[in-house]
Amino acid sequence: MTVIVIAGGSQPEIVEFVNLAKNFYGEQLQFVVFDKADNIDPNHFWTYYHCANDQEVAQQAVNYVATGSGQVLMKGLIQSHILLKALVQDKFDLKKQTLLSHIALIKLPQAANRSFLLTDGAMNIAPTTTTMIEIVDNVLVVAHKLGIVQPKIALISSAENFNPKMPSSVLAKEVAKHFQDQTTGLVFGPLSLDLALSPQAVQRKHYHGPIMGDADVIVVPNIDTGNVLYKAFALFAGAQVGGMITGAKVPVILTSRSDTAQSKFYSLQLALRQLDTEV
Amino acid sequence: MTVIVIAGGSQPEIVEFVNLAKNFYGEQLQFVVFDKADNIDPNHFWTYYHCANDQEVAQQAVNYVATGSGQVLMKGLIQSHILLKALVQDKFDLKKQTLLSHIALIKLPQAANRSFLLTDGAMNIAPTTTTMIEIVDNVLVVAHKLGIVQPKIALISSAENFNPKMPSSVLAKEVAKHFQDQTTGLVFGPLSLDLALSPQAVQRKHYHGPIMGDADVIVVPNIDTGNVLYKAFALFAGAQVGGMITGAKVPVILTSRSDTAQSKFYSLQLALRQLDTEV
Numbered sequence: 001m002t003v004i005v006i007a008g009g010s011q012p013e014i015v016e017f018v019n020l021a022k023n024f025y026g027e028q029l030q031f032v033v034f035d036k037a038d039n040i041d042p043n044h045f046w047t048y049y050h051c052a053n054d055q056e057v058a059q060q061a062v063n064y065v066a067t068g069s070g071q072v073l074m075k076g077l078i079q080s081h082i083l084l085k086a087l088v089q090d091k092f093d094l095k096k097q098t099l100l101s102h103i104a105l106i107k108l109p110q111a112a113n114r115s116f117l118l119t120d121g122a123m124n125i126a127p128t129t130t131t132m133i134e135i136v137d138n139v140l141v142v143a144h145k146l147g148i149v150q151p152k153i154a155l156i157s158s159a160e161n162f163n164p165k166m167p168s169s170v171l172a173k174e175v176a177k178h179f180q181d182q183t184t185g186l187v188f189g190p191l192s193l194d195l196a197l198s199p200q201a202v203q204r205k206h207y208h209g210p211i212m213g214d215a216d217v218i219v220v221p222n223i224d225t226g227n228v229l230y231k232a233f234a235l236f237a238g239a240q241v242g243g244m245i246t247g248a249k250v251p252v253i254l255t256s257r258s259d260t261a262q263s264k265f266y267s268l269q270l271a272l273r274q275l276d277t278e279v
Numbered sequence: 280m281t282v283i284v285i286a287g288g289s290q291p292e293i294v295e296f297v298n299l300a301k302n303f304y305g306e307q308l309q310f311v312v313f314d315k316a317d318n319i320d321p322n323h324f325w326t327y328y329h330c331a332n333d334q335e336v337a338q339q340a341v342n343y344v345a346t347g348s349g350q351v352l353m354k355g356l357i358q359s360h361i362l363l364k365a366l367v368q369d370k371f372d373l374k375k376q377t378l379l380s381h382i383a384l385i386k387l388p389q390a391a392n393r394s395f396l397l398t399d400g401a402m403n404i405a406p407t408t409t410t411m412i413e414i415v416d417n418v419l420v421v422a423h424k425l426g427i428v429q430p431k432i433a434l435i436s437s438a439e440n441f442n443p444k445m446p447s448s449v450l451a452k453e454v455a456k457h458f459q460d461q462t463t464g465l466v467f468g469p470l471s472l473d474l475a476l477s478p479q480a481v482q483r484k485h486y487h488g489p490i491m492g493d494a495d496v497i498v499v500p501n502i503d504t505g506n507v508l509y510k511a512f513a514l515f516a517g518a519q520v521g522g523m524i525t526g527a528k529v530p531v532i533l534t535s536r537s538d539t540a541q542s543k544f545y546s547l548q549l550a551l552r553q554l555d556t557e558v
Contacts, residue, residue, distance in 0.1 A: 158506040227437040237515040
């Protein structure tokens with residue numbers, strides 16, 4: 001039995017999402033919802049706790065997973081920063097890694113339905129070398145949990161040539177150097193997006209390297225790059241997208257207002273695959 | 280009669296591209312090719328000039344447009360920086376605006392075949408407020424030449440809320456402020472990509488603003504954001520993409536090795552629409 005704790009969940013979008021999840025996982029999942037609004041669960045899908053305001057919603061939801069009663073935390077329709085502020089409070093002792101980072105799972109129909117991870121398009125604004133090393137550490141854990149033994153991790157810049165005038169190129173080179181003797185993953189960069197994800201582009205450019213259109217992970221140099229990429233894939237490339245925050249002791253699903261119920265469901269699947277128990 | 284000058288053009292890819300252009304425009308276009316390799320033109324498509332090396336290719340090609348013998352400059356398979364170095368030399372007097380910037384034209388089948396411009400994913404690495412104002416000035420000229428009287432210009436950040444901690448958000452706010460009384464275009468930001476380009480996302484987020492999924496121009500906060508976006512649209516969203524450098528007295532087509540002949544042709548169409556004479 002796995003318990004999903006939703007902070008701010010008494011909304012039609014969440015009912016639709018829980019419906020999808022219940023249909024797929026049946027009684028393997030239980031849902032606990034904290035909200036300041038009235039309980040709108042029509043079918044006794046979830047256990048409901050009423051709170052006075054968004055701050056209490058966040059505190060109660062985080063406390064529920066911190067005490068071990070829930071295994072996955074999910075943001076409903078409260079604001080991200082309110083939930084994240086509660087999540088990192090010392091009293092809950094929920095931080096596992098030094099850094100929290102966002103990881104998206106993207107399945108592209110155009111690339112033979114291949115899936116890859118994208119990080120970080122939602123949490124860390126302008127990573128330094130140290131921050132990006134931690135972002136890679138976090139995504140290595142997630143990739144391994146997904147069963148990718150030695151993930152190919154592409155550090156994205158605008159081109160594959162090292163360019164000292166291009167900050168993303170310098171960042172990629174430094175981070176790749178840090179991981180050069182790592183055997184749990186292949187960390188390579190700078191690399192452009194086409195060479196990281198498209199075997200056709202690799203062929204057209206006659207490119208040879210350790211990653212040739214077959215990256216398992218895309219690491220972007222800044223939040224704006226990841227954010228537009230996530231949105232372009234989701235809105236214009238027909239991709240299945242899900243996302244979560246990693247680095248805490250429980251996976252945290254951070255849905256956006258513009259995510260569909262289906263996309264929330266993919267996020268749940270990604271989060272469940274991070275747990276040690278099979279769901 | 281319009282003359283297209285190609286620097287480094289004696290390659291099969293360029294023959295294929297010139298074929299496409301000749302089929303479409305017939306005798307309205309003439310091509311002049313500078314190269315250090317042998318002339319491979321099989322059908323007397325172009326006038327050919329042999330050069331000693333890439334530097335001479337660049338000098339001769341730029342000189343040809345500077346003296347008024349050619350109306351469009353196109354990079355073939357020489358390196359961009361060699362051509363650009365020649366282009367900005369004072370002796371040629373080819374700079375019109377203070378800044379050269381890259382502009383792509385993107386037609387997305389998913390968005391009812393709507394076209395929009397994307398700038399700058401290829402030239403300016405990390406624009407300051409001043410640089411981004413010049414990027415917007417350049418794209419205003421191009422949009423007007425395309426017949427868009429008052430283009431809706433979205434300054435992209437990761438979200439539509441102003442966030443002082445997010446450099447792209449601060450940049451967008453400052454640039455939008457600079458253009459607030461401008462009547463030749465509507466310059467607005469910060470705005471997220473989904474709200475700039477997708478009416479469906481606007482609807483789902485209940486968003487209201489001067490741009491609601493109907494942007495004519497996407498201005499990105501840094502080169503990496505524009506570069507991945509261009510590549511994602513071209514490779515995974517089935518978009519038609521073309522691109523050029525603006526700010527010089529002649530349009531400059533800067534093709535990439537991974538561009539198809541078709542994409543080079545779209546770039547030519549975009550460039551031709553910048554000329555005062557009809558082609």
